[in-house]
Amino acid sequence: MASKTVSYFPGCSLHGLAKPFDTSTRLVCGKVGINLQEPNDWNCCGATSAHSIDHSLNLTLGARNLHLVGKSGFNTVTAPCAACYSNLKRSSLELQDPQKRQLASQLVGESLAGVQAVSVIHILELLSDLSISKSIKQSSKYRFTDLKVVCYYGCLTVRPNSESDPESDSSENPQSMDNLLGALGADVRDWSHKSECCGGSHSLCGPDLANLRTDEVLRQAIASGADVIAVACPLCHSNLEFRLHALQAKGKQIPVVFFTQLIGLALGYTVKEVGLHKMLVNSFPWREKLTLA
Amino acid sequence: MTMVITGNSTLQTEVEDLCDVNMDACIQCGTCTGGCSGIELMEYGPRQIIQLIKLNQRKILLDSRAIWMCVSCHICEDRCPAKIKTTSLMDTLREMACVESTTKSNEQIQFHKLYIKQVKAFGRSHESMLTMALTLKGTPLPPLKLMKDLITRMRVDIKPPHRPDKSYRLAIKRVEKGGSKGHGK
Amino acid sequence: MLNEGVLVIGGGVAGMQAAIDIAASGREVALVDKDKSLGGHVKEYGALFPDLTVGSTLVKQKAQIIKENSKITVMLGTEVDKLQQADGTIIASFLSSGNPKEQIFTAAVIATGFDNFNGKKYGEYGYGRYPGVITGIDFEHQEEAILKRPIKTAVFIKCVGSRDRSKGMPYCSKICCMYTAKQALELKKAQPKAQVYVFYMDIRSNFKNGEEFVRGAMENQHVKYIRGRVGKVIPTNGRLLIRAEDTLMGVPLELEADLVVLATAMVPSQSTNSLVSQVGGKLDTNGFILPIPMAESENPMSLTKGIFYAGACGFPCDVKDALNQGSAAAAGVLGYLQSNRGAAK
Numbered sequence: 001m002a003s004k005t006v007s008y009f010p011g012c013s014l015h016g017l018a019k020p021f022d023t024s025t026r027l028v029c030g031k032v033g034i035n036l037q038e039p040n041d042w043n044c045c046g047a048t049s050a051h052s053i054d055h056s057l058n059l060t061l062g063a064r065n066l067h068l069v070g071k072s073g074f075n076t077v078t079a080p081c082a083a084c085y086s087n088l089k090r091s092s093l094e095l096q097d098p099q100k101r102q103l104a105s106q107l108v109g110e111s112l113a114g115v116q117a118v119s120v121i122h123i124l125e126l127l128s129d130l131s132i133s134k135s136i137k138q139s140s141k142y143r144f145t146d147l148k149v150v151c152y153y154g155c156l157t158v159r160p161n162s163e164s165d166p167e168s169d170s171s172e173n174p175q176s177m178d179n180l181l182g183a184l185g186a187d188v189r190d191w192s193h194k195s196e197c198c199g200g201s202h203s204l205c206g207p208d209l210a211n212l213r214t215d216e217v218l219r220q221a222i223a224s225g226a227d228v229i230a231v232a233c234p235l236c237h238s239n240l241e242f243r244l245h246a247l248q249a250k251g252k253q254i255p256v257v258f259f260t261q262l263i264g265l266a267l268g269y270t271v272k273e274v275g276l277h278k279m280l281v282n283s284f285p286w287r288e289k290l291t292l293a
Numbered sequence: 294m295t296m297v298i299t300g301n302s303t304l305q306t307e308v309e310d311l312c313d314v315n316m317d318a319c320i321q322c323g324t325c326t327g328g329c330s331g332i333e334l335m336e337y338g339p340r341q342i343i344q345l346i347k348l349n350q351r352k353i354l355l356d357s358r359a360i361w362m363c364v365s366c367h368i369c370e371d372r373c374p375a376k377i378k379t380t381s382l383m384d385t386l387r388e389m390a391c392v393e394s395t396t397k398s399n400e401q402i403q404f405h406k407l408y409i410k411q412v413k414a415f416g417r418s419h420e421s422m423l424t425m426a427l428t429l430k431g432t433p434l435p436p437l438k439l440m441k442d443l444i445t446r447m448r449v450d451i452k453p454p455h456r457p458d459k460s461y462r463l464a465i466k467r468v469e470k471g472g473s474k475g476h477g478k
Numbered sequence: 479m480l481n482e483g484v485l486v487i488g489g490g491v492a493g494m495q496a497a498i499d500i501a502a503s504g505r506e507v508a509l510v511d512k513d514k515s516l517g518g519h520v521k522e523y524g525a526l527f528p529d530l531t532v533g534s535t536l537v538k539q540k541a542q543i544i545k546e547n548s549k550i551t552v553m554l555g556t557e558v559d560k561l562q563q564a565d566g567t568i569i570a571s572f573l574s575s576g577n578p579k580e581q582i583f584t585a586a587v588i589a590t591g592f593d594n595f596n597g598k599k600y601g602e603y604g605y606g607r608y609p610g611v612i613t614g615i616d617f618e619h620q621e622e623a624i625l626k627r628p629i630k631t632a633v634f635i636k637c638v639g640s641r642d643r644s645k646g647m648p649y650c651s652k653i654c655c656m657y658t659a660k661q662a663l664e665l666k667k668a669q670p671k672a673q674v675y676v677f678y679m680d681i682r683s684n685f686k687n688g689e690e691f692v693r694g695a696m697e698n699q700h701v702k703y704i705r706g707r708v709g710k711v712i713p714t715n716g717r718l719l720i721r722a723e724d725t726l727m728g729v730p731l732e733l734e735a736d737l738v739v740l741a742t743a744m745v746p747s748q749s750t751n752s753l754v755s756q757v758g759g760k761l762d763t764n765g766f767i768l769p770i771p772m773a774e775s776e777n778p779m780s781l782t783k784g785i786f787y788a789g790a791c792g793f794p795c796d797v798k799d800a801l802n803q804g805s806a807a808a809a810g811v812l813g814y815l816q817s818n819r820g821a822a823k
Contacts (some may be wrong), residue, residue, distance in 0.1 A: 374707070
């Protein structure tokens with residue numbers, strides 16, 4: 001297997017509550033020969049506060065990150081956090097404008113030449129690359145059996161949607177996670193809220209609104225018959241987990257896990273190695289759902 | 294209630310310059326509002342916000358609750374048949390409101406300011422410290438049971454915050470001196 | 479044998495009408511269609527506005543006229559692969575069950591029609607994913623079954639693939655307002671107790687008796703029109719939850735339906751592009767045939783020397799308009815032949 005090094009922007013959440021997303025992403029990537037390299041001294045992407053009330057700060061934060069990526073010799077950066085991905089992509093689109101680039105250059109204090117060439121992809125896009133998804137399947141030790149999953153992409157994993165191909169509808173009915181987990185035997189259910197918003201940006205400053213959104217997502221996920229919700233965003237993850245925790249006495253408890261944890265299991269890592277024991281809902285018969293591939 | 298449109302409508306051009314959006318492309322179809330993730334708590338949906346801009350209703354807009362109930366999910370923008378960048382528009386209105394609205398603070402402004410303060414100091418956000426800072430400002434602590442479950446699962450970040458390079462600190466100083474220019478050209 | 483004949487490409491209603499009118503003058507016509515039967519899209523349509531003529535009845539009538547006229551040779555299952563102009567003639571090469579064949583004509587009419595917009599491009603409406611979500615075209619194809627199925631609430635969503643720049647579809651597809659009114663009306667007639675809602679951005683009923691037709695659906699059949707474009711369809715409790723804004727009330731609105739009909743647009747047919755460009759014609763930015771400016775052509779349907787067009791390959795149009803254009807193109811062909819090649823033998 002040819003190894004390849006990729007620039008990796010974990011974002012603040014993956015150093016905190018979503019540490020298992022980071023751990024499992026690193027395990028999965030390592031197994032298929034991808035080295036993840038963090039840009040030295042990366043900073044917060046700016047979501048949601050900076051872009052909401054201080055645009056120069058947001059531009060500076062984004063431009064500096066993309067500059068750090070470019071400086072270390074990469075023209076693509078991959079982010080597992082949907083909010084980081086989306087906001088960095090917005091910054092990158094903005095920096096295509098020479099005037100914006102000039103302004104950002106003054107603020108960052110660097111020339112920013114070449115920063116517009118850095119493209120931002122979500123970790124789902126990286127792992128869905130044909131050769132990588134193939135080697136995930138080839139390297140898998142187990143297949144999932146009777147594991148009913150809904151893939152929850154959240155709003156920002158697929159937006160802003162700069163998809164130029166009018167045939168695709170990648171933002172309303174994304175397929176990448178469905179395909180990755182489906183290839184490993186998971187019974188992936190189609191459902192209506194794949195890329196609806198969980199209200200995550202308001203979880204700390206407007207919980208009433210966030211609860212409306214999470215309740216709806218949970219209701220739809222459970223109605224689809226899923227045993228597990230697989231997510232690709234740390235904010236969706238904590239938001240759904242916390243809401244389930246608050247509803248513990250009333251509602252059905254369903255594990256909310258990072259999709260990379262599931263891939264990790266199939267690749268032969270243990271429940272502890274991929275951090276599934278750290279999830280709030282952590283009593284699930286994972287072993288029973290795996291058969292040798 | 295009669296809405297009075299005054300002669301010199303500067304709001305639309307002002308906003309358009311800041312966020313690079315042509316408000317006149319809007320066909321008032323309501324797709325944005327129909328799919329809006331914050332609509333239950335907004336007094337005006339995104340479609341009406343665009344119309345309010347065209348009608349030069351600066352005070353109504355900047356004092357509105359709606360601009361703070363936008364969760365920046367990009368769904369309205371993604372579905373907009375007129376390709377209006379509604380998310381950037383909302384950001385622009387929030388930034389304008391911070392400067393000139395009579396709403397000096399609300400839950401969202403307070404959160405954003407604390408968050409930004411932390412990011413400026415450490416280069417990154419730090420969940421446990423942010424939670425503490427919010428609590429000091431009067432936000433209720435997360436439920437004890439939740440905190441206990443997170444701590445026993447080793448999910449809580451207890452590392453000291455990041456210390457950014459000098460280049461970062463200098464950039465922040467320049468931002469603080471420079472002021473914002475919006476999302477437009 | 480057909481060397482002095484006229485080629486009509488496309489056996490939909492526009493092409494059929496053109497063939498009938500040209501042959502009525504005594505000229506030989508070859509009417510070619512890639513399908514196995516004549517009638518294009520219309521053969522599968524139910525009642526057509528404004529007079530509720532059934533699509534298949536109309537096609538049968540035209541096909542009968544064609545059958546009875548020995549001057550018209552119908553070539554089905556045949557595609558025009560190449561179309562070239564040389565020395566005042568038109569050389570067409572056909573592909574029929576894989577066998578190429580070349581033939582010379584004096585004039586040609588392009589009536590390649592349209593394709594249907596793919597409803598799946600609106601993931602938020604769940605076409606192809608949620609049972610109960612169909613397109614207006616599906617409605618036409620399954621009209622009898624749909625009208626019999628007990629329905630408590632039906633929702634029609636207009637402008638699916640129309641006036642949407644994000645989907646690369648900036649134009650108004652023109653006919654959807656009318657076919658939606660027609661379908662809503664048919665449904666109400668079949669099931670008077672059903673609640674029928676139409677979500678619209680604008681009502682464009684600019685056809686003869688179009689306004690009266692839409693008003694009739696509202697006033698006599700009590701179809702409810704709500705101004706707003708639907709944001710999302712969500713399967714809920716075995717039904718379909720519609721989320722939209724009532725833009726006149728300025729409030730978000732939810733309602734549950736059993737049937738959701740997407741009024742999908744007409745899009746340019748794949749085959750138009752290659753044929754038109756081979757004879758030096760042009761397409762507009764939407765992919766329909768770019769007309770010659772009105773004051774620069776002898777006939778409104780003329781494209782290039784000896785070549786005319788008719789029907790929805792030019793722009794979305796209703797059946798009546800397609801027939802009119804077929805006749806207009808025929809007049810153009812006959813005029814052209816009269817002045818350039820002498821009268822019919």
